[in-house]
Amino acid sequence: MGEITWRDVTVAWARPSDPHGFTETDAAAMGQGQIDRLRQLSGSRAQSFLAGRALIRALVRRIRGSDEVLLFSRCARCGAEHGRPRSAGVSLSVSHAEDLVVVAASAGSIELGVDVEEEAAAGRVEGLGPMFPDGRAPDLGAWTRIEAAVKADGRGFEIDPSEVILQPHADESEPCVWSAVVPGRLRPLEVTTLGGPPGYVVSVAVG
Template identity: 55%
Template sequence: MDETTWRSATIVWARASDIRDFTASDLAAMGEGQLARFRGLKGERAAAFLTGRALIRQLVLRLGGGPRVPLDSICPRCRKDHVAPRTPGFVLSVSHAGDLVAVAASTEPTLLGIDVEHDSAAARVSELGPVFPAASVPDLAGWTRIEAAIKADGRGVEIDPGDVRLRREPGQDGPEPDGPGPAGPPEWSAALPGRATPLQVATLPGPTGYTLSAARG
């Protein structure tokens, strides 16, 4: 398990093959709903789900939670089990890219979202012109920043990615750097329709061959 930090969030990632000591019994201890959801998945999706829950448990325990890590991911609007997992005392976000899973956790009462994409997804993102009729198509890093902001916002598919407006924070104009500077990674503000205050977004050092961004509010 590797990790990075940004503001109040700790972000870890691992592949399904890296997690060997987390079983369905461990998952059941986090909630019968989690086990039921796992049993409805197959193949890579099932392995990624189990890996994500294992990372959540490890991270929450390390950050002072526990001894149990109960999870709830029931949507308060539709009552289906599909939203970002919740556990008392923490804000969580999960993202998958094939067999790689990233998890972010914060003990602060903040909005939080992450998105990770394999670098090979850049070609797919470049074809998203119809999604951005009023703006230029973002590169892969920009796309992950938009996705992270939408996850942090919490309204999911209600937000059209083409309606999210990213703006570099004051004093950070110019070409995007290859990595974080002395003061940390460059940051953007993300304005979403229907939200009065913009979210803070950054692209972070992450797993080799992947692009990782996080958002908070």
């Protein structure tokens, strides 16, 4: 397990294959929807779900200073329990990649998105070239920045990733921060790639 902070956002990660002491009973304590979702999963996907909820519980407890953590994840479109996790007074985003789960959390209500990709996935991302106007796919870092921005926007799959434009941040004191111009938004999001765990690329976006 590890974590890093960027601005007011804490990004934490864990490997689902490592013991984390978080069980079905713990998930149930976070709300019936969480146990309903867990029972739809099996094997490594169930372990990844539990590891992610363990991270969320730890971060929310720290931010709110309260042991009780209720979580809501009902999808606004279909009503199933696979939507973005939400908890009162905290903004959350979750991403999974192979044997890693990453959670971003911040106090208050902000637009927040996190994305993680295994470095071994670079070839798969390169194969997405045809969907981009010039036929050239972004590198893995840029792809995670685009995905984080799409998550922070909240519209998800409604946005064509090839239409998200990454521009250098206007503040030259932050050379590792980009402005993500997302179709349909009046203001860009800010996004950066963090020094996450070895073998993975992690980016976070805020609005």
